[in-house]
Amino acid sequence: MKVYLSVDMEGVTGLTDPEEMHAGGRGYERGCELMTADANAAVEGLFQAGATSAVVNDAHGSTKNLRIDLLDPRATLIRGPGKPMRMAQGLERDHVAACFVGYHARAGVRDGVLNHTWMGKEIQNVYLNGEVCGETRVVAAYAGYMGVPVALVTGDEAVCAEARELLGDVETVAVKNGVDKFAAELLPPSVAQERIREAAARALSRVSSLRPYELAAPYTLGVEWNSTAIASGCALIPGVKAVGPRHTEFSTDDFTQIMGLFGIFAMIGGQVACNSGVYG
Ligand SMILES: [Zn+2]
Numbered sequence: 001m002k003v004y005l006s007v008d009m010e011g012v013t014g015l016t017d018p019e020e021m022h023a024g025g026r027g028y029e030r031g032c033e034l035m036t037a038d039a040n041a042a043v044e045g046l047f048q049a050g051a052t053s054a055v056v057n058d059a060h061g062s063t064k065n066l067r068i069d070l071l072d073p074r075a076t077l078i079r080g081p082g083k084p085m086r087m088a089q090g091l092e093r094d095h096v097a098a099c100f101v102g103y104h105a106r107a108g109v110r111d112g113v114l115n116h117t118w119m120g121k122e123i124q125n126v127y128l129n130g131e132v133c134g135e136t137r138v139v140a141a142y143a144g145y146m147g148v149p150v151a152l153v154t155g156d157e158a159v160c161a162e163a164r165e166l167l168g169d170v171e172t173v174a175v176k177n178g179v180d181k182f183a184a185e186l187l188p189p190s191v192a193q194e195r196i197r198e199a200a201a202r203a204l205s206r207v208s209s210l211r212p213y214e215l216a217a218p219y220t221l222g223v224e225w226n227s228t229a230i231a232s233g234c235a236l237i238p239g240v241k242a243v244g245p246r247h248t249e250f251s252t253d254d255f256t257q258i259m260g261l262f263g264i265f266a267m268i269g270g271q272v273a274c275n276s277g278v279y280g
Contacts, residue, residue: 009060010104010114011155013175013192041193045200059087097151105158106134111178112158127222145255149210151203171203
C-alpha cells in the first residue's frame with residue numbers, strides 16, 4: 001500500500017507567526033522541526049495501518065523546510081522548487097491515499113490561522129468550476145483526477161471544517177483553534193502528534209470506504225488578484241482570459257495544467273511584485 005503526503009507549514013502544530021514560515025525568520029528552524037514531527041506522526045500511523053511506502057512532498061514556500069535528517073526512515077522526501085505539480089508533486093495513480101498535513105484554511109476565512117490561498121499577498125480568491133476554493137480543494141481535486149482519495153487532513157480547526165465540508169467523512173485533526181489570523185489556542189506537540197498518528201492509522205484502515213474527490217471536466221480555474229498589474233501579466237499566457245480588471249480564468253480538460261499554471265502564476269506574480277515566487 002503506497003501512500004502520499006503533502007505537507008504544508010501554516011497548519012503545523014504550534015505555529016502561528018508568519019516569521020516562523022520563512023527561512024531566516026524568528027522561530028523558523030524550530031518550525032521546520034515541528035513540521036517534520038507532524039509529518040512523521042502521520043507516516044507512523046500510516047505504517048501501523050499497513051502502508052508499505054510513503055512519499056512526503058514539502059509543499060510550503062521554498063519547499064525546503066522539512067528536515068530530511070529527522071524524517072521517518074521509511075519515507076522519502078520530495079524537496080526543492082520547480083516542481084511542475086507543486087503541492088501535489090509525486091502523487092501517482094497507484095497511491096491508495098493522500099494525506100494533507102499542516103494545511104490551512106482558504107483566503108478570507110475568519111479565525112483561519114494564517115489563512116490564504118497559494119500566494120497570500122497576491123491572490124484575493126481562487127475559484128474552481130465557479131466555486132470559491134482553497135489549497136485543500138485544489139490539491140484534493142488533483143488527487144481525485146488521479147483517482148486517489150484524501151484520507152487525512154491536519155491543521156487548524158478552520159481547515160478541518162473546510163475539509164469535512166468538501167470531502168465528507170475524511171479524518172481530520174485540529175492541532176490548533178484560531179482566535180485570529182495570527183493567534184490560536186494550541187495543543188502541545190506530544191498531544192497533537194499522537195492524535196495525528198491515531199487518525200492516520202484510522203484513515204488508512206478505512207480507506208476502501210473513501211471516495212476520490214472528482215470534479216466534472218472541463219476544469220475552470222478563476223483567480224481574483226489583488227493587483228491589476230499581475231492580472232494583466234497573467235492574462236498574457238495563451239489560454240488565460242481576462243474576465244475583469246483583477247480577474248483571470250483558464251479552462252482545460254487536463255487538471256495537470258491547472259497545477260502547472262499555479263507555478264507560472266507564481267513566477268509572474270513574483271516578477272511583478274518584485275518578490276520571489278511564493279506559493280503554498
Ligand atoms: Zn504554506
